[in-house]
Amino acid sequence: MQKIGLIPLALPFLLAATGAPAAPPSLTEVPAGRAAPESGVAALREAALKDDIAMDIVEGLTTEVGPRPAATAQEAKAREWAVAKLKSLGFSNVHIEPYSMPAWVRGEETASLISPFPQKLAITALGNSGATGKKGLQAEVVYFPTIADLQAVPDGSLKGKIAFVSHAMKPTQDGSSYGEYGTARFAGPGIAARKGAAAIVIKSIGTDHHRVPHTGVTDFPKGVTPIPAAALSVPDAEQLERVFSRGQPVTLSLLLTPRFNGTQQSGNVIAEVPGSDPSAGIIMVTGHLDSWDLGTGAIDDASGVAIITAAAKRVMDAGTPRRTIRVMLAGAEEVGGFGGDAYYEAHKNELHVLTSESDFGADRIWRVDFKFPAEAKPVSDRIAAALAPLGIGAGKQPAGGGADNEKFVKAGIGTIDLQQDGTRYFDLHHTADDTIDKIDPEQLRQNVAAWTTMLTIAANARENLKEK
Structure with missing residues (x-):
C-alpha cells in the first residue's frame, strides 16, 4: 500500500561536530506543569522514526515460531523465544508467569x-x-x-x-x-x-x-x-x-x-525497565503473544509486541526513567483474555499508575485518547503536543484500553490509547493472510516513535496519573 509521509524534524543529536554518530539522547525529567523539552523528547521521537528493533521482533517471532495458538506447544515456544529476546535487549526481571486454562484445537x-x-x-x-x-x-x-x-x-x-x-x-x-x-x-x-x-x-x-x-x-x-x-x-x-x-x-x-483438549498451560512474559522512584508507580504496557493458527500472527499481534518492546527499549537506552515501565506480553488473548485476567489477579495490589495496549495492527497511529485525573491534564497536553508532529491528533473521548488491560482501566488506572488506523485491519484479521508482508515498515516505525514519545513523557512526569 501507499506509504505514509511523516513530517521531518531536525536531528541535531545524530551527528557530533566531527560527523560521527552521537550517543542516544537522554531522558530529562519533566517538572510538573512544564512542557517537555524538545532536546529530549523530540530527539527520541525522531530517532525512533529510524527504528529497526520492532521489525526485527516481528520477523523473528513470525519466522522462528510462526502461528501461536493459545495453550499449545507453539505458544509455549513463543514465550521462550520472547524471554530470550527480551534478555538480549537488556530488560530486567524477565520471566514467565504461567497459568492454566481450557484448550481448544482445530x-x-x-x-x-x-x-x-x-x-x-x-x-x-x-x-x-x-x-x-x-x-x-x-x-x-x-x-x-x-x-x-x-x-x-x-x-x-x-x-x-x-x-x-x-x-x-x-x-x-x-x-x-x-x-x-x-x-x-x-x-x-x-x-x-x-x-x-x-x-x-x-x-x-x-x-x-x-x-x-x-x-x-x-x-x-x-x-x-x-x-x-x-x-x-x-x-x-x-x-x-x-x-x-x-x-x-x-x-x-x-x-x-475440532476438539476440546482439557486444561493446558499458557502464560504471560514479563520484563521491566526499572525506574528510579518506586513510589512513582508502574506503567504497564501490553500486547499479546498468542495468535490464531491460520496465518503467522504478524499484525495480530506480533506487531503490538514489537512496538511496545522497541519503544520501552529506546526509553531504557536513554537513561533511567522515574517510573518503572513493565512490558507484559500476554498469552491467550484471542480465546478470551486469559492472560490479562491472570496478570490482573497476580498484580492488582501493586502500584500501577498507567496502562496502554497495542493490539490493532501496524498501521499508523492517528489519534491519542486519555483517561487521566484532572490534575494530570498537563501530562496529556504535553504528550498530545509531542505527538502532533507525527500526524497524531488528540481525541475527545476517554481511553478505554483493550482486552489485556481492561480490568486495570475499570479499576481507575490512568490509561492512554494510541489509536491505530484500522481501515484495512479487518481485511486481514484472523485470516491466513495475517503475515509479515502486510506490514508497512514506515508505519511501524511511526508507531514506535509515538510510543517512545508517550512513554518518555509519562514515565518522567511528576503529576499523579492514577484516578483517586
Missing part, C-alpha cells in the same frame, strides 16, 4: 453446497466450535440477513437445520464496526444453539473480498452445548446469499472436527 473443516447449485465453499471453524463428527452433517440451511433476524425466531424453531447469518460490516478508521457486526460471531452460535440449530455458518467478520475466511473465538453461554460453528469467506457468503435469492431450498454439507 480439526478438519470443509463445506459444500449440495443443492440447488453444488459447489465447494471456503470455510473455517470458530474457536470453541463444537464438532459435526467424522461423518459430517448435511442439512437444510435457513438464511438470516442479520443477527437480529436470528434472535427474533422462536427457541427450538431451527431443529435439525443449519443457520446462516450475514451482516453488512464496512471498513472504519477506528474499527467501530467490529463491535456492532462482530455479534454474529461473538454470540451468534450460542443463539443458534438455543434456537435448536444443528450448526451455524456466518459471513466472516471481515471487510475484504478475498476467498479467505476469518476465524475468531465464540462463546456458548453456560448450559448451552456447543454446536458446529464456522465462518465462510466473504465472497462465499455473498455467493450463498445469491443462491438464496433464487427462492429454492438450500442444503449444505459441513464437516468440522
Whole structure:
C-alpha cells in the first residue's frame, strides 16, 4: 500500500561536530506543569522514526515460531523465544508467569453446497466450535440477513437445520464496526444453539473480498452445548446469499472436527525497565503473544509486541526513567483474555499508575485518547503536543484500553490509547493472510516513535496519573 509521509524534524543529536554518530539522547525529567523539552523528547521521537528493533521482533517471532495458538506447544515456544529476546535487549526481571486454562484445537473443516447449485465453499471453524463428527452433517440451511433476524425466531424453531447469518460490516478508521457486526460471531452460535440449530455458518467478520475466511473465538453461554460453528469467506457468503435469492431450498454439507483438549498451560512474559522512584508507580504496557493458527500472527499481534518492546527499549537506552515501565506480553488473548485476567489477579495490589495496549495492527497511529485525573491534564497536553508532529491528533473521548488491560482501566488506572488506523485491519484479521508482508515498515516505525514519545513523557512526569 501507499506509504505514509511523516513530517521531518531536525536531528541535531545524530551527528557530533566531527560527523560521527552521537550517543542516544537522554531522558530529562519533566517538572510538573512544564512542557517537555524538545532536546529530549523530540530527539527520541525522531530517532525512533529510524527504528529497526520492532521489525526485527516481528520477523523473528513470525519466522522462528510462526502461528501461536493459545495453550499449545507453539505458544509455549513463543514465550521462550520472547524471554530470550527480551534478555538480549537488556530488560530486567524477565520471566514467565504461567497459568492454566481450557484448550481448544482445530480439526478438519470443509463445506459444500449440495443443492440447488453444488459447489465447494471456503470455510473455517470458530474457536470453541463444537464438532459435526467424522461423518459430517448435511442439512437444510435457513438464511438470516442479520443477527437480529436470528434472535427474533422462536427457541427450538431451527431443529435439525443449519443457520446462516450475514451482516453488512464496512471498513472504519477506528474499527467501530467490529463491535456492532462482530455479534454474529461473538454470540451468534450460542443463539443458534438455543434456537435448536444443528450448526451455524456466518459471513466472516471481515471487510475484504478475498476467498479467505476469518476465524475468531465464540462463546456458548453456560448450559448451552456447543454446536458446529464456522465462518465462510466473504465472497462465499455473498455467493450463498445469491443462491438464496433464487427462492429454492438450500442444503449444505459441513464437516468440522475440532476438539476440546482439557486444561493446558499458557502464560504471560514479563520484563521491566526499572525506574528510579518506586513510589512513582508502574506503567504497564501490553500486547499479546498468542495468535490464531491460520496465518503467522504478524499484525495480530506480533506487531503490538514489537512496538511496545522497541519503544520501552529506546526509553531504557536513554537513561533511567522515574517510573518503572513493565512490558507484559500476554498469552491467550484471542480465546478470551486469559492472560490479562491472570496478570490482573497476580498484580492488582501493586502500584500501577498507567496502562496502554497495542493490539490493532501496524498501521499508523492517528489519534491519542486519555483517561487521566484532572490534575494530570498537563501530562496529556504535553504528550498530545509531542505527538502532533507525527500526524497524531488528540481525541475527545476517554481511553478505554483493550482486552489485556481492561480490568486495570475499570479499576481507575490512568490509561492512554494510541489509536491505530484500522481501515484495512479487518481485511486481514484472523485470516491466513495475517503475515509479515502486510506490514508497512514506515508505519511501524511511526508507531514506535509515538510510543517512545508517550512513554518518555509519562514515565518522567511528576503529576499523579492514577484516578483517586
